[in-house]
Amino acid sequence: MFGLIGKITVVDGQRDTLMSILLEGTTGMPGCLSYVIAADSGDDNVLWVTEVWDNSESHAASLQLPAVRDAIAKGRPLIAGMTPVATTAPAGGHGL
């Protein structure tokens, strides 16, 4: 499995809007085992995306999906910064 942990810094006051864009655009992605969009509890302008895919090819392919491309286009103006915190090899767990 292939995993990503990413930290997104959002343009002030736009986190809820960005989260709804991401929630809407990231459903039904082939090979996606887990995709969690979460608000940082300590910083109103940070959100976290944690992902698990069956493999990295599925993740790469997802970036070409119309709904994902649309979400990226809509979301980009609301993003002040993106930090790729970790690339991982998930071993397992609950909810995959």
Added chain:
Amino acid sequence: MFGLIGKITVVDGQRDTLMSILLEGTTGMPGCLSYVIAADSGDDNVLWVTEVWDNSESHAASLQLPAVRDAIAKGRPLIAGMTPVATTAPAGGHGL
């Protein structure tokens, strides 16, 4: 929902052992919506645990479960360091 992102630095060469201990001890936890144990792809001595719970009380209660307590006891000697990277409020996603 309540989420955690944690980075565990493992005693040299012990990551696989610690991951199997965690995998074994973290099943069937009431209120757990997602619990992913993943090896960092860039550092052989780092693993990530990303968690989503229905609420923080369920998470706190899980620490009293016999299997979890057992895993913590077994795993502790293999842990060189733990970094609580983020506490979150998951908004949704896939696999929850």
